[in-house]
Amino acid sequence: MADSLVYVYAVTDATQELPAVTGVDDTSVRQVVSGGLAAVVSSVDPTRFSEEALRRSLEDLQWLESTARAHHGVVAAVAQSGPVAPVRLATVYLDDDNVRALLDDNGPAFAAALDRIRGRTEWGVKIFAAPTPGGAESPAVDDTRPGTSYLLRRRAERDRAARGLQDAVAAAEAAHGDLAAVAVASRRYAPQDPRLSGHREEMVLNAAYLVDEAGAAALHRLIEDRDEPTLRLELTGPWAPYSFATLEEQ
Amino acid sequence: MTAAVPDRDVALVDLLDRLLAGGVVITGDITISLADVELVHISLRALISSVQTLVDS
Numbered sequence: 001m002a003d004s005l006v007y008v009y010a011v012t013d014a015t016q017e018l019p020a021v022t023g024v025d026d027t028s029v030r031q032v033v034s035g036g037l038a039a040v041v042s043s044v045d046p047t048r049f050s051e052e053a054l055r056r057s058l059e060d061l062q063w064l065e066s067t068a069r070a071h072h073g074v075v076a077a078v079a080q081s082g083p084v085a086p087v088r089l090a091t092v093y094l095d096d097d098n099v100r101a102l103l104d105d106n107g108p109a110f111a112a113a114l115d116r117i118r119g120r121t122e123w124g125v126k127i128f129a130a131p132t133p134g135g136a137e138s139p140a141v142d143d144t145r146p147g148t149s150y151l152l153r154r155r156a157e158r159d160r161a162a163r164g165l166q167d168a169v170a171a172a173e174a175a176h177g178d179l180a181a182v183a184v185a186s187r188r189y190a191p192q193d194p195r196l197s198g199h200r201e202e203m204v205l206n207a208a209y210l211v212d213e214a215g216a217a218a219l220h221r222l223i224e225d226r227d228e229p230t231l232r233l234e235l236t237g238p239w240a241p242y243s244f245a246t247l248e249e250q
Numbered sequence: 251m252t253a254a255v256p257d258r259d260v261a262l263v264d265l266l267d268r269l270l271a272g273g274v275v276i277t278g279d280i281t282i283s284l285a286d287v288e289l290v291h292i293s294l295r296a297l298i299s300s301v302q303t304l305v306d307s
Contacts, residue, residue: 008278051280068265088273092280102276113274124264189267196263206267236260242268247276 004043005050006032006093009074010240011085011103011110014038021077024070025049032096034103037110040078041099049092058090075240083118085110085245109247117245120212123219123237125179126192128201129168130232165202168230172204175226175233182218183209187243201232208243 007024014033023029023042031038047053057063068089075086093099103110143149180186191203211219216238223235 005280008276011274049280054280064266065262068262068269069260071269072260072265086268086273088275089269090281091276091278094279098279106276110274126264187272189271192263192267198261198263208268208272236264239268242272245274247274 002046002094005046006096006099007042007044007049008087008091008093008099008102009040009042009071010078010087011114012038012040012078013082013114016078016082016084019077019080021074022070023074024067029074032099032103034100035107037103037107039099039103040074040084041093041096044092049090054090054092075242079240083114084240085113085117086240086242106247113245113247117210117241120184120210120241120244121216121238122208122210122241122243123216123235124208124239125175125205125219125223126197126203126207126234126236127168127172127175127205128199128232128234129165129172129204130230131164131201164230165204168202169204171228171230175222175228175231176205176207178222179207179209179219182215182222183211184215185210185244189243204231208239210241210244 007027009023009029014031014036016038018029018031018040021029025042025044025048027042027044029040029042032041033039048057057067071089075084078084093102176186176188187208189206189208191206194200194202197203209215209219220235223233226233
């Protein structure tokens with residue numbers, strides 16, 4: 001087995017400065033340059049980044065978190081000084097030659113991806129359905145038939161919750177339309193499980209928007225000005241353009 | 251370009267959306283397939299309580 005493997009974080013212009021930042025597994029970060037492109041990489045321990053080791057490690061939440069944060073730390077640091085195309089987590093090459101081959105084989109596609117995100121940032125917007133106030137329209141309680149009244153009451157509550165969620169979904173769709181209109185591109189992710197999002201409300205939109213400077217200002221205004229009692233909006237970012245630096249759209 | 255968010259302010263779950271479902275997909279010499287990523291999500295769900303702590307902290 002080789003002495004080390006090459007972990008890839010991102011692809012940038014070859015001229016881009018490399019910031020002082022620590023990579024995954026406490027490694028140092030360096031560049032592999034070919035033509036006009038540079039891959040931002042670390043040499044990593046082959047016993048910890050082999051396919052088998054990665055498969056095992058990805059199931060370990062602590063490893064996943066520290067690796068994801070280190071990966072993100074490198075991408076975010078590099079993004080400070082220019083456009084960056086982040087690579088998906090846990091992409092590993094056998095040696096620098098293979099990384100150079102990656103840059104050579106996909107040169108035009110990477111260049112196009114970097115041009116698409118140049119001067120632009122990604123913002124995340126999560127929209128939650130605000131809890132619906134209840135109780136107002138409960139059916140009258142019939143004391144002689146407690147079982148029936150209980151079921152009726154439950155059904156009314158369930159219907160109200162479903163209507164509330166439906167309204168929230170519709171309002172979130174409208175909000176997404178407005179946000180996408182000021183963005184260069186948008187992408188939707190699956191709503192996060194309430195147990196993972198840390199919020200009890202139902203997430204009705206989990207989206208990312210790629211914006212230029214004017215678009216970012218417009219997006220912030222839309223979020224601040226939106227006065228929708230059925231929704232709660234949460235903005236994250238700026239992100240490196242994880243959701244938009246794709247090669248597939250060529 | 252705007253400064254990026256300090257790392258610790260980023261919720262792990264938002265980060266994983268991007269790192270596992272976004273980013274440039276290239277075939278490395280070693281690449282973990284999407285099927286494995288699904289497993290990660292299931293395993294994350296099984297570890298809800300610890301994620302909850304991470305999300306809250």
